[in-house]
Amino acid sequence: MTLALPHAGTAPSVKRAVRRADRPARRAAFLLSLPLLAFLAIAFVVPIAALFTTAVDNPETRSVLPDTLRALAAEPSAAVPGEPVFAELAHDLARAGKARTAALLGKRLNYEIPGMRSIVMAGSRLAAASSQGPWRQKFCDSDPAWGDPALWAAIRRNGARLTPYYMLTAVDLQQTPSGGLAPVAPEQRIFLDILGRTLLVAATVTLLTLFLGYPVAYALTLAPPLLGAIMMLCILLPLWTSLLVRTTAWVVLLQSNGIINDLLIGMGLISKRLQLIFTRFGTVAAMTHIQLPFTILPIASVMRTIPVAQLRAARSLGAPPMSAFWRIYVPQTLPGVMAGCLITFILSLGYYITPALVGGPTDQMVSNFISVYINRDLNWGLASALGVVLLAVTLLIYGLFLRIVGADKLRLG
């Protein structure tokens, strides 16, 4: 027992003295982890910050049409601007044609108004070919789109340093000309679908691993030492095996002329080979296989701490075996179930390799689309915006995990 201080100094001064005495130890402890924290700040946090910046960055219009934008600012109310703006436009586009940056602008504006790529490229050629106005006349003659208020609204909007466009697109929204928000046309609504699909696949995989893993974890607590060690080996070996090797194995298993089809035909269950690879079934099966150890281990480690005597006590108090199991045992395993399921759900959200190799076009998850937009479409803004959405969902669930389970409860093997 300790006593509240009765004399010599008031509480604040004591607190200060205690803190002063602790300071060297606190500093030493913190300094030890500082190198890793600093490293992560540079090599982990800054790249993610770059992702956020890229998701709202809007450099194309500002860098290609600087003079046009300045002239436009002088005519704030014009739906279609007058000759001075068109003259600057011709000047900017001619310069962009030489610097080969017109395509960048065309690509950027094309996201918002289909067909803008060719309109900008044609405009750039027009500006390069003629030396004399009237520019407004010449532009509108070459393509009536130059007289469309929507085009000029888009140029004005993209004169801003930041754009909400990518973030809105990533959740299937768009800006209306009046400045409000509206859903995009139904045929363009794909990203919420992809997010929903990602969550659905992750949830399915999580529930399947729980259904398959819970009995295994329970059996682990009942097994004698040697059998338990063998079971543990069966659980840990896949965990240690390269993800790519496991995915390769599933590619081989699921092929039309693969082993699963061979087996099913051999047993006479089917007569025609099933399409298993490039399907949702294949994706979920492979992901369940890969995630199963992650769900089993936390449950097993919680189950190990529940004394056998409790079930015996429940029985001695009159509970039938099943009732004792459900009412006494299962509730106590819930912390492990939460930990295992949250980890599997979080990790499943980020799957890329497995859906890419064993999934079909409709099984691709958010990660796969991010990769497509980075590597194939070179639409970094949209890729980053999708990344921000995925990160937000992941961090939300990580926050839940930290609240319910705690980062220090994570164990390996």
Place this chain on the structure above:
Amino acid sequence: MNAPHTLPAPPKPGSPEAIADATSFVRFERVRKSYDGIHFVVEDLNLAVRKGEFLTMLGPSGSGKTTSLMMLGGFEEPTFGHIFLGDEPVERLAPEKRNIGFVFQSYALFPHMTVAENVAFPLRYRGIKGTAAADKVAKALGMVHLGHLAARKPCQMSGGQQQRVALARALVFDPTLVLMDEPLGALDKQLREHMQVEIKQLQRMLGITMVYVTHDQSEALTMSDRIAVFNDGRVQQLAAPEMLYEQPANSFVAGFIGENNLMPATVDATEGGIATLTMGDGSRLQAPNPAGVAVGAKARLAIRPERFFIQVGDARGPLNILRGPITDMFYLGDHVRLSVAVGGDKPVVARIPVSQRRPFARGETVTLGCAVTDCRLLEG
């Protein structure tokens, strides 16, 4: 609560009394320790350890004794106050610069080193190498009768053997002061009693100063030259074992060291060092009053259970007499333990030697006698 009113005021730093205590070797001066800035685990510790003595810090868990030892060893820093080793203040000195041997409750043997390597560990930091080091290691291990196990790893040894290695390691570099934190706590009773004697003999033979922490009072009484009884972060009494038992300074010490009947009483008069008391049930008893409890004050009368006897016939000499029915009794081989309801809120416990035993029965009224000089009046 238990203010240390029965203690003499500690000598002020630099005061004549402090300097006069030339034999003091370790001094705690107004040391206080708090971890959270709100509660003090050590409250105003003033304590001088004499050179060559075996001093035990005894107290219940959480009383501040281990924290005090850790501060002396250099593993904790006092929030306020000073600790002197010789004449040097050491409260900011790193532990490795204090030259103090420390034996930990968990032994803290290095698992990756052999016994000999463990014992040789402190020598390399003192520039002792080669055969000189080997000689010292052999001598230290011989001292604890483990010379033949020098090549073993700690995990291959029993708890008692590990304890001896820890002792050899703390003694090998000839420290002038050795601290021990409940070193025998993990051993079984028989081994513990054996080690108590052995440690005491070593300490006497080597003439080293030892500060020993334990919560086991019999261990403290067996080994110590002096015992500091800790409670609530304060030293309740610092005295030789016999003094603590016979003349406890306050109710806490009276109750903590050995068993005691502590009965509430009021002082009616005091004359010639003997006070006359009125007990809870109105009966009147007498007791020496060394603490000088004032007339009218509330007090506690302390009587040890073994000082009672069964009174037959008339009282001779100054005796206190208590009468009441037996509420409970246990036969314990060498004595019978009686609970007697004498009128207070709790029954009095008396240990009657079997030689005095006559058949007792529950409910039977007995008369307990006790010499006035065996009673003690405490503030309460």
Place this chain on the structure above:
Amino acid sequence: MTVLGLSPYAEPQERLARFGLIVFVTLVLLFLVAPLLVVVPLSFSDDPFFSFPVKAYSLRWFRDFFGDDRWMASLSNSAITAVFTTILATTLGTMAALGLSRPSFPFRRTVNAILIAPMIVPVVIVAVGDYLLYGHAGLTNTRTGLVLAHTVLASPFVVITVTATLATYDTTLTQAARSLGASSLSAFLRVTLPVILPGVVAGAVFAIATSFDEVVVALFMTSAEQRTLPVQMFSGIRDQINPTIMAAATMLLCVSTILFVVVAWLGARGRNL
């Protein structure tokens, strides 16, 4: 005889449930292990098609693997990346774990959550972020960039493993070393480090495995020159899966089995100490 801890007096209903449990668990364990075992025989099959049963065995796909410059280059790329990643991640992660496990560490929960985050954040996000940022820094298509990214991904494993080891470390060992004359650095080097070494090595093995297994960042960050083994395999499976990939997979399986055995052995050793 008792089966899985069932008493001989169990009721029929209980016996049935226990029997069901045994069958179910056996099937799940089969589901866990069987896919891994499919790879091995196919890699030794003489037949270029993935068919069972294997008719004739040969080492031709292993010869193909070792005879192909691209496979060999990717193998050496992976090995070099893994070595540097392991050194960096183990050093940084062990230091951080040492700090975190001191009682006086400030904001422990928050810092812990940050240090573990690279394990939680989808790899694609790390890959895209690195791709965008390292482009500016001139680190894309360099091994340095890949090593930095892999160190980020591997460090949480080291932190978790070493922290778990330190949780069982008796801090009075350090206090004892100090009381016997060792400075704090000397006490760390001569007492703490040797005692926690199995945990540190286990963390290093996790770091090797993480780097050797990583596809996504490597896919984003490397050109043909720095292509790692997993990237080579990934592209192979994507284009046209062939038995050489099976040979590579078999060898990766062997490597992970060895690493697994090392960690299991270290764990057993750590408990005995």
